[in-house]
Amino acid sequence: MKIEIHSEAISLHLHPSEAIWLLNTFQFLQQSYETPMEGLTDQERAYWKGSLLDPDASSSQLKNESEALELERLIWRGDRLKIVNRWLDQFNGFKPQQEFEFKFLKEEADALLQITNDRRLLLAANHEIGEEDMHHDLEKLHQNPKAGALIEIDFLAFVQSAVIHCLEYEEE
Amino acid sequence: MxxxxxxxxxxxxxxxxxxxxxxxxxxxxxxxxxxxxxxxEFDHGWSVVVWNDPINLMDYVVYVFQKVLHMSRAQAKKHMMEVHQQGKSLVAHENREKAEHLVHQLQSYGLTATLQAL
Incomplete structure (x- = not known):
């Protein structure tokens, strides 16, 4: 992957396999954001519910504020769906064997970080990926039943790092 | 009177x-x-706590601290390391409304942030 900064946008020049991963990420999120809460897995529901207070705090504390957070988190899903739909339009006509340029506005950089992070965290929740899994041995990865999830988590981390460094470079 | x-x-x-x-x-x-x-007393009666998690990247956490909490890079790194090594970091002391807002913003980036009464 190469990253290119334009005056108002940032381009990710992706190898065919990287483009497929990114397409897969956006397609998963499109479906996830569209699915009503009751249709999600328990792990995804817990992720979207979030928590305002520490696990030790009484559940009766700040009940209204906790409900407000839940509502806001639901609004994020709708907002992010619109962005993902727009990004998916770029993949119209995408051919799996070709390199691909994914372009987003600089003002959407934070949305890209948040959206790719949703996917990383949802993958981790659905596959019960913990600290130990994140220090996986690349040579033994093919034996790991969580391999697909771990590769996507790593790939999206690579995208996030590249975007963050790009933004920092811009600031300097 | x-x-x-x-x-x-x-x-x-x-x-x-x-x-x-x-x-x-x-x-x-x-x-x-x-x-x-x-x-x-009421102005700073609430803490915002960020908890460690194995998924979020260190660079990402530093970026979010700078963006949301307006920390310098050095401050953001210090708090990120605290999260990483001690499991959590108190990143802000504010009144409830402001603290709640910060928790919302941090969570919008996927960080595990909570509100704690002092």
């Missing part, structure tokens, strides 16, 4: 401002020094 209705209205207004107490003694009214004692 305030009449009884005036005192009631004043107490009501003070309560609305989350003041802790309002004592009425005869025709005089005693309140704490609203500008200092109470406001300072």
């Amino acid at each position: 305030l009449g009884v209705n005036g005192l009631i209205r004043l107490c009501h207004d003070i309560n609305r401002l989350s003041m802790s107490y309002c004592e009425i003694r005869g025709a005089t009214i005693t309140t704490p020094d609203l500008q200092t004692e109470n406001l300072s």
